[in-house]
Amino acid sequence: MDKSKRNHITGHVNRNYKDRLFRCIFKEKQDLLDLYNAINGTEYDNPNELEITTLEDVVYLGMKNDLSFIIDDIMNLYEHQSSFNPNMALRGLVYFAELYRKYILINDINIYGSTKIKLPVPQYIVFYNGSEEEPDRKEIRLTELFYPQEKVAQPAVECIAVMLNINYGHNLELMEKCRKLKEYAYFIRIIREYLNKGDKIETAVNCAIEICIQKEILKDILQKNRSEVLNVILTEFDENLYSKSLREEGREEGIIEGKKEGMKAFIELCQEIKISKDETRNKLIEKFKLQKEEAEEYLIKYWK
Known part of the structure; x- marks a missing residue:
């Protein structure tokens, strides 16, 4: 990333x-x-x-x-x-x-x-x-x-x-027993519906607040603490986005490292079965979709 x-x-x-x-x-x-x-x-x-x-x-x-x-x-x-x-x-x-x-x-x-x-x-x-x-x-x-x-x-x-x-629609019996929990689940659901339509997070939260106040869902909290609720949701959204980005970065790095290990093993195998350096370079280019210069770098690094 x-x-x-x-x-x-x-x-x-x-x-x-x-x-x-x-x-x-x-x-x-x-x-x-x-x-x-x-x-x-x-x-x-x-x-x-x-x-x-x-x-x-x-x-x-x-x-x-x-x-x-x-x-x-x-x-x-x-x-x-x-x-x-x-x-x-x-x-x-x-x-x-x-x-x-x-x-x-x-x-x-x-x-x-x-x-x-x-x-x-x-x-x-x-x-x-x-x-x-x-x-x-x-x-x-x-x-x-x-x-x-x-x-x-x-x-x-x-x-x-x-x-x-x-999440809204899960643990229905529990939700019916606790009104605040059900209302919280509904509020988050509305935010996600707007996000899924392509709205920005600020727009999604503000729209969800308006809808919930009209339906008297979390009305006391949303009316009295609207700016604080907006700030909290935006912060949580950013934290989740940051964590997701770190996970994606980790996966990307893992893929790169895995590809390097694969090329190292491939080069060692070619040497073991007596394939020439030039032919190994051609196979690297074909198998791993490399440019000639990239294949040469790996040969320099791993060819013994």
Whole structure:
């Protein structure tokens, strides 16, 4: 990928913005409690029973964790992802380690004593609304990242991220139980519809905001915080574009390296079976679609 293009993309990203939209929508305790009830089939009605534990000052891989809280001795970690990340379980392990460290300090728990301590049970939910097709529910396990190991019967640690697809049309039962989640999914769907028609991201977001306000979807948030919502969406869009560009660049570099290795192996094979240097050059030009000068460079480099 062209470096100027990469710099152009990164130049649009404001990494100091306050919150992601998903977090903005569920930052009120009542809305977060509604989401928890919808996921777990519970009926808690007192938002004060919910203790927010989000790590405001902890940054891992450049991103704060979205939401964490404790209710009924369950430590919940909620993350929103607009692209599939197979390493979320590892992120969860790091977050939970810090959450438990903080929990132990706040509650003055002695982990070195002879008395068995009690800890809240961890629950890790990843809300996915990327453009790639994913199932309604998917488990991502930390142990899937470990090197194959026959000498160890059971790994010492495990962390399971439960990924829920919250694209509009997925997890219908969950959406019906949590209005804010359904409205968020609809808002993102409208933005994508405009993008698919060829509109610019700014136009798509503004049109989606107008439509949703008219339909009283996320109306309170969109009316009061329109500029902030626009800024957040544009930032998230730029970050996703940047990440995608890096992946594409990595694939391009991988293809180039693979082609080099293929030519090296081909030249070595020609030498082994006694094909002349001139004939090998001609075969390189034909097989790898090279110019004569390029083929000569590889011959100089790999011909022994």
